[in-house]
Structure formats: C-alpha cells, structure tokens
Amino acid sequence: MIYELAEKAQKAVENKCDAYEIYIDESRLIELDSKQDELNFAKEEIEQGIGIRVIKDNKIGFAFTSNLDKITETGTQAIENAKLNKQDENYAFSEVEKVVDVKKVYDKKFNDLDLDESVDFLKNVISIASDSGCEITGSGFSASEGRSLIINSNGVSIEDEGTGFGIGLSVTIQKDGKIATAYNSQSSRFFDLDGEKLANDVCNLAKSSLDTKPIETNDYSVVLDYYAATGLLQTFMSAFNGENVMRGRSILKGKIGTEIANPTLSIIDNPLLEKGMVSSKCDGEGSVSQKTDLIKDGVLNSFIYDIYTANKENVKTTSNGYRGSYLSTPMISPTNLEFKFSEMKDLEEIKKGVLTTSVLGAHTANPISGDFSVEASNAFKIENGELTDPINKAMISGNIFEIMKKVEGLNTEIKQYGSFIIPKLLVHDLRVVGQN
Numbered sequence: 001m002i003y004e005l006a007e008k009a010q011k012a013v014e015n016k017c018d019a020y021e022i023y024i025d026e027s028r029l030i031e032l033d034s035k036q037d038e039l040n041f042a043k044e045e046i047e048q049g050i051g052i053r054v055i056k057d058n059k060i061g062f063a064f065t066s067n068l069d070k071i072t073e074t075g076t077q078a079i080e081n082a083k084l085n086k087q088d089e090n091y092a093f094s095e096v097e098k099v100v101d102v103k104k105v106y107d108k109k110f111n112d113l114d115l116d117e118s119v120d121f122l123k124n125v126i127s128i129a130s131d132s133g134c135e136i137t138g139s140g141f142s143a144s145e146g147r148s149l150i151i152n153s154n155g156v157s158i159e160d161e162g163t164g165f166g167i168g169l170s171v172t173i174q175k176d177g178k179i180a181t182a183y184n185s186q187s188s189r190f191f192d193l194d195g196e197k198l199a200n201d202v203c204n205l206a207k208s209s210l211d212t213k214p215i216e217t218n219d220y221s222v223v224l225d226y227y228a229a230t231g232l233l234q235t236f237m238s239a240f241n242g243e244n245v246m247r248g249r250s251i252l253k254g255k256i257g258t259e260i261a262n263p264t265l266s267i268i269d270n271p272l273l274e275k276g277m278v279s280s281k282c283d284g285e286g287s288v289s290q291k292t293d294l295i296k297d298g299v300l301n302s303f304i305y306d307i308y309t310a311n312k313e314n315v316k317t318t319s320n321g322y323r324g325s326y327l328s329t330p331m332i333s334p335t336n337l338e339f340k341f342s343e344m345k346d347l348e349e350i351k352k353g354v355l356t357t358s359v360l361g362a363h364t365a366n367p368i369s370g371d372f373s374v375e376a377s378n379a380f381k382i383e384n385g386e387l388t389d390p391i392n393k394a395m396i397s398g399n400i401f402e403i404m405k406k407v408e409g410l411n412t413e414i415k416q417y418g419s420f421i422i423p424k425l426l427v428h429d430l431r432v433v434g435q436n
Contacts, residue, residue: 012075341409
C-alpha cells in the first residue's frame with residue numbers, strides 16, 4: 001500500500017520538476033494521562049500522510065496531506081509553492097548510499113498491546129505509588145509504532161520502522177506541614193518498562209526531599225543527576241547545530257580542532273545505536289545514517305548538518321536532517337548523543353558537594369554565551385561521599401561552555417533521556433547560592 005501511494009505521488013510530479021522527494025509516514029499511538037490518580041485522557045489513533053518536496057529552477061516547494069485521495073493535487077501544490085520561493089543552488093536531495101540496518105528498534109509486542117492493557121499498566125504504577133504514601137499529581141503512558149518510506153528522483157528508496165514506549169510519574173507528599181514533590185520517567189524501544197521501580201523511586205525521592213535544610217552560599221562540587229544534566233546540555237548541544245554555526249549564533253564557530261571539553265570526554269552522535277531511542281536507517285531526507293564524532297578526547301571534531309546547510313558550508317551532510325512527521329520539512333537535529341568518559345569518578349571521592357536531581361529554568365540559559373542561573377530541585381548535600389540533608393531552595397549559576405572544560409563522569413548507570421545517553425555528571429567549583 002505504502003509503495004502504491006509513493007508511485008502515485010511520483011507520477012504527479014516527476015515530469016514537472018527538476019527533482020522530487022516523497023516522504024510517507026504511518027503511525028499508531030496509544031496515549032494515556034491521569035490527573036492526580038484518576039485517568040482523565042485516553043486515545044488510540046492511527047495516522048497516515050504524505051509530504052512532497054520538489055526542486056524546480058533552483059527553487060524548493062513543499063506540500064503535505066493526510067487525504068490520500070488528494071496525492072496528485074498535493075504534488076501540484078508543491079510545484080506551485082516552489083514558484084513562490086527564492087532561487088538557491090544549495091537545494092538538493094539525498095543520493096543513493098549503502099543502508100545499514102539498525103538493531104533492536106522494533107518490539108512485536110506492540111501489535112498485541114491494546115488500550116485496556118495500557119490502562120492496567122498505568123493504574124498499577126499509580127496504585128504502587130499511592131500505597132507508598134504518595135499523592136499522585138500526574139502520570140502518563142504512551143506506546144507508538146511508526147513506519148516511514150522516503151523515495152526521491154536520485155533513486156533513493158528507504159523504508160524504516162520502530163516502536164517506542166514511555167511512562168512518567170509526578171507525586172507530592174506532605175508531612176508535619178512540610179511538602180515535597182518529585183518526578184521521573186522511563187522510555188524504551190521495547191515494552192520492558194519497570195513501572196514498579198519507577199513508582200518506588202519517585203516516592204522515595206519525594207520522601208527524602210521533605211525535611212530540607214539551608215545551604216551556605218559557596219562554590220561546590222556539584223553532581224548533576226540525569227534530568228539536571230540534560231536540562232543544561234540542551235544549551236551546549238545547540239552550539240553544534242550547523243545552521244547556528246553558519247549564522248554566527250554559536251560560540252564554537254571557527255573552533256574545529258580546538259579543545260573545548262575535558263580531555264576525558266568524547267561525544268558521538270550515533271543514529272545506528274542498538275536500541276537507541278533516536279536510531280534509524282536514515283534521516284528525514286533519506287541521507288543514510290552515520291556516526292559523527294562531535295568531540296573526540298575533548299577536541300571539537302564536527303558540527304551536525306542537513307543537506308542544505310552542508311552545501312552552503314561546502315561540507316558533507318552528517319545525516320542530521322530530521323522531521324517530526326509528514327507535516328514538516330527536515331530540520332537539523334541530533335540523534336543519540338553518547339557521552340563517553342575515559343575515566344569516571346566515584347561519589348565517595350566528593351568530600352563536600354551538592355547533588356541536584358533536576359533544575360528549573362534551564363530554558364532561560366543564553367544559547368550563545370552559555371550563561372545560566374537555575375533553581376536546584378530535589379537537591380541534597382554530599383558530605384564525605386554520602387548524600388545527607390535535602391536542601392532548601394538554592395540557585396546554581398555558571399557557564400555551560402566553561403563547565404564542559406572540566407566536567408567529569410560519575411561512576412553511575414548510563415541512561416538515555418531524550419537524545420542524551422549519559423552517566424551522572426560531576427562539575428567542581430560551581431556556584432551554589434543558598435536561600436532560606
């Protein structure tokens with residue numbers, strides 16, 4: 001069926017433009033949400049659509065539709081839309097290259113999963129958390145299956161598929177007039193989520209955050225737990241976006257070959273990672289997936305590009321032109337970002353420090369300068385290698401680009417949150433401003 005749709009689109013545009021690209025997307029989704037401990041939203045949907053891009057006279061046009069009876073009209077609209085754009089010789093579509101299979105990105109269990117089983121799974125997580133004495137403020141579960149086909153006038157034809165599962169839980173707890181909250185989530189390509197562990201971990205975090213103590217303003221060794229780390233790393237990674245570099249919006253412009261991070265750190269953009277949440281055979285414009293060493297032993301090695309930006313910069317695409325669905329055109333985006341440290345530190349080595357589970361306000365960090373000031377959330381004192389008192393409100397401030405020059409990996413489990421595959425991170429001499 002999917003190839004028949006592609007063939008119909010081809011016929012609509014192939015003799016009316018200089019080059020074409022057809023992207024077909026099919027998805028099935030189960031999504032649940034609760035408000036407090038009551039399920040208040042549930043949906044099961046199937047979506048299919050097609051996006052068509054064409055190049056004519058060095059102008060690019062795009063149109064999309066979910067009405068599969070209007071594919072011919074959509075192709076015509078893409079050609080008409082091209083006439084409205086400016087000429088640019090850097091527009092191009094992907095070329096044929098050898099495709100590498102990606103392993104462990106599809107779980108056949110999805111085919112047997114229904115709404116009732118999903119509801120039971122989420123209700124069980126809510127029940128465990130409630131039985132632990134926590135009040136649920138919100139929770140959610142999702143399961144999705146996606147298939148895509150991309151073909152173009154250069155002979156590219158790549159079909160891809162994958163599944164994804166996720167669960168999140170937020171709780172609050174009150175005791176003796178004191179209140180604490182906590183949140184965590186899990187995601188996987190497979191329906192192997194451990195809802196019981198999630199519920200217990202979130203409740204234990206909330207309970208241990210209750211009896212807070214003030215902390216003295218000072219420079220500390222700060223452990224960034226997974227959420228805290230990913231919040232700040234978003235700003236750092238935006239500087240690797242080839243478009244930001246090209247437009248002068250990246251502090252890393254002109255620094256290829258320069259040491260910009262701790263020499264123990266290497267960062268790899270890896271869309272071929274087994275079981276990776278952002279793994280795929282190709283990107284959203286049909287460029288075959290490849291690993292890219294962004295930082296190698298602390299030295300800046302590469303930025304990430306889609307075809308258009310790579311052509312403008314006279315480099316090769318890194319296969320990072322991704323799109324959310326048939327509704328959109330490709331945009332530069334990272335895949336699985338592996339943070340690999342050649343040496344790891346132990347918590348026991350920290351004599352006086354702070355661990356923060358997450359940070360509030362990371363989105364306010366300056367993406368060009370890297371300066372940030374965030375509120376520590378579910379934070380704890382570290383004394384002689386052990387977590388002790390939970391901390392009252394505290395602000396953490398610094399510069400993400402300076403932090404990366406001395407960041408270390410903590411000897412903890414490697415986890416994937418969003419694009420980031422990281423251990424907990426350790427940064428020395430970070431300013432913590434205590435608040436009563």
